[in-house]
Amino acid sequence: MAEVQLIATLRPAHGKETELRHLLCDTARLVEQVEPSCMAFLLTEHHRVDGTLEFKVIERHVSWADTNALEHHHSRPWLLQMYSTFSEKQLLDGPEQIEMLTVIAGFAVQHGWMTTNNRGLEWPKYYISRSVDIDCMLRLKFSICDRVALPCIPALSLRNMLAKQIRSSTTFAVIVVCVAVFTDIFLYGLVVPMLPFALAERVGLSDADIQRWNSILLASYGASIMLGSLLFGWMGDRTRTKQLPFLLGVVVMGGATLLFSLTSSLALILLARILQGCSTAIVFTIGFSLMLDTVGEQHIGRAIGFTSMSLSVGLFAGPIVGGLLYDLAGYFAVFVPAFVLVVLEFVLRVLLITPSHEIDVKQDLFDEEGRPLMSNVARAPVTGSPRKPALLYLICMPRFLVAMVGMFMLNSFMTALEAVLPVYLPEIFPYRSTDIAIVFLSNTLPIICSPLGGSVVDRLGPFWPAILGFSLITPSLMLLSLILEPTGVMSVLLRLFLFLFGCGVSLAMPAMMTEITLAKDDMERGRPGIFGDGGVSSQAYGLSNAAFAAGTLAGPLYAGYIREALSWATMAISLGTFSALMMILAIAFTPMKRSTATARSNSGVI
Secondary structure, three states: OOEEEEEEEEOOOOOOHHHHHHHHHHHHHHHHHHOOOOEEEEEEEEEOOOOOEEEEEEEEEOOOOOHHHHHHHHOOHHHHHHHHHHHHOOOOOOOOOOOOOEEEEEEOOOOHHHOOOOHHHHHHHHHHOOOOEHHHHOOOOOOOOOOOOOOOOOHHHHHHHHHHHHHOOHHHHHHHHHHHHHHHHHHHHHOOOOHHHHHHHHHOOOHHHHHHHHHHHHHHHHHHHHHHHHHHHHHHOOOOOOHHHHHHHHHHHHHHHHHHHHOOOHHHHHHHHHHHHHHHHHHHHHHHHHHHHHHOHHHHHHHHHHHHHHHHHHHHHHHHHHHHHHHHHOOHHHHHHHHHHHHHHHHHHHHOOOOOOOOOOOOOOEOOOOOEOHHHHHOOOOOOOOOOOHHHHHHOOHHHHHHHHHHHHHHHHHHHHHHHHHHHHHHHOOOOHHHHHHHOHHHHOHHHHHHHHHHHHHHHOOHHHHHHHHHHHHHHHHHHHHOOOOOHHHHHHHHHHHHHHHHHHHHHHHHHHHHHHHHHHHHHHHOOOOOOOOOOHHHHHHHHHHHHHHHHHHHHHHHHHHHHHOOHHHHHHHHHHHHHHHHHHHHHHOOOOOOOOOOOOOOOOO
């Protein structure tokens, strides 16, 4: 049985977790480059009972390693310097009982005689390279021959290990965020086609007031998202864990859905819409920040593509399911799938374990004589607090501001159509609630291709997808002004123009969301420490989501007012004009090429 030696334990100060994770992950790579022959070197992290994060550096000396080799290993100058560096940081050195820990970096022993035709010898290395329990990994037993004995791991421990590995994986985190986005947007769209009918039948509004209150309810949803995004974005960068506020969001959504389903009061319906907006704000700030921490910026475009697909599927499925259930089974039946999704989302958020991901080495670790450059590993940031709030740094950056305006414009266009089409189309065509829901298929179905658009953004950068997207949105909105007669040709053209609009959104949305992330990262890379120890990821997503929510507020109010005060054609042409202006801004301020740090290979998978 191999001996285990705990080299050091590090409990980082609040806000220093990321910096120390960088240092320790790079140290693991340094050890692997110079001392891979007689030991396994493992870097672990786990949360203590009091909630604090703790890193441990562990050696596993192999039983066949030569004693002289081990002594030589421990006398190497670079290792002594590493011990000294840890001591200066007040780490706790010495042997200690091994606990249940999770690997985040390290390597397995690589002896020359181990390279045989038996693939089983690579099995332990496979497990060490993944997120596994040290408690299980340390029980690996080898025989010095051409074959290797399988690890002695109890079945229960293996099941627990695999379950924890899945719950803390990058894929599971992205799935949870995508389901959260789908649930919130699905519940938002669920009532869109039947809301005008419900306002007339349950609340008792007159036909003259339906358009106004339909727009107000949609706008209140956007206003609550806008204000909630700023609040929860600020909270997200100042809490030790994002899981608790993330879980709070689904509880708020459940309460809002229950209130919406039971009340016939206009005031309480308005309150339910506001609570729904608060829940969505949590998902698009805390959830997206959690996802960025998980996948890293080199894959964020693809991850955002999946969330955009979830958003579009929610927009696609919500109106169809809501309209169909309302026509077939009545008002209360509409909310049955809503409660099912809320329960599912609650379970997923409880199961989620926020994973750690390895950081790529970006600087050389050795000087010309082979000594480690520990200062390079540390990536010492600028100390001290920023002289003004982090949000001001972001909104004063033209590139970030233009991306925010792009998010505002895109959602303004989508919510404008959602507010006006259910009221305008029955005036032209003999459409019921279900027919209106089917019309929305035309523009939401193409947005399901958003992951493809996100992959394009990861490879080309945001510039070209954004330009192509807005170049499709502009004419499609303007051409909607032609839909004035209840003919078959007009019905076909309506769906064609909405389809082109959806294609444009599927390209422009991932581009603008990725540009927000890249702009923030480039500013922090150019001025390390500008956002303080806690970072600004949640606040950046809070700002972008506030802009997105402002579109939910402005789109219905603007489109509803222009259509009533002027005409449908004027409304459509003006929206297309705004899209053309946005395309000009994107050309002027969005970098055509990605920065060197973010244009890395995208061979990994989510």
